[in-house]
Amino acid sequence: MAGFGDIVKKAFYLGVGIASYAGEKAGENLGELRKQAQKIADEMVARGEITTEEARRLVDEMVNRAQQSVPTSPQETQKPTEPRRIEILDEEESTPTNNSEEKVDTLRDQVAALQEELRRLQRE
Template identity: 55%
Template sequence: MADLRNLVQKAFYLGVGIADYAREKAEINLQELRIQAQKVADEMVSRGEMNVEEAKKYVDDMIQQAQQVNQETKEKNKQKEPRLIEIVSEDDENNTEETKQENLDDLKQQVESLQDELNRLKRQ
């Protein structure tokens, strides 16, 4: 039981770690995009192809588009159903049909004895 709990805990921490890594990566990519867009805008201003206000608007538009794509991706991922995870223990793998049938017979016998006991108590 401790192994199962440990496995679930590790899986949870792995998921949190992956999500945090993805968030950090997205922030880094957004910063890099801002720097590159600013360089392009600065170069265009120095050539006289656009003025400072147009350059600022260009950079802001690029960042906004990137954030919008990021938001759309998040929404698509939220719409997906969670993935089913099946945890199989060694005991489950070792159970044969014969063992399962024996367990089922034992449970039936226990139910019958409990019903008999209940009927006996009702009569008293």
Template identity: 60%
Template sequence: MGLGDLVQKAMYLGIGVASYAGEKAGEKLGELRIQVQKLADEMVERGEMSAEDARKFVDDMVNRAQQTPSVESNNPKPSEPRKIEILDDDDEEPTASASAPQNSVEEMRRQVTDLQEELRRLKRD
């Protein structure tokens, strides 16, 4: 298995993780809509809200959930894309050439682990 195969698999993994996160976000949004609808129905039954107000309330809550916050409460600066550093083959030390394939495999494993941790963090948020 060559380096090209590893890069391709890493790319597919990234696409798969993004797709999975999107599916989970859609599921959570659906669950939120159901819970908010139940709350609105209870408020209508108690006479605290009209049916039209309940519909607007549910739509407003779902729209708020879909919007991404511009500033997170625990992170004062807006999130920025991670910077990627691209190294040329000339940048490597000559003595590291024999262990370069092993190092790149370990680096890709570390990146996969980082992506998995990021996915878990996104699920919690």
């Protein structure tokens, strides 16, 4: 059973390592975002579009929004909340009636007439 304990220990260390790596990457991305936001704000201040106080608030707001947003995977958003509904038709509804057969015949006649008119127009 010592082998099982080693596997559990390695799995635990793997989880800790992954969490640590994810935290570092998030910190790097957040730092990069802050640099880019500060650069944009500095350019706007240099052009006189905003004041330094507004620039500071803008950068802080952008960083706060980035920290609060949590991306969701596409699989989570596409999962149905309830089972798919199935409609069961009665036997009477599924068999064609004379009325529907007449409609089909009428549509066939209209398609044939339109095809004939198309041929006539192409010849002219």
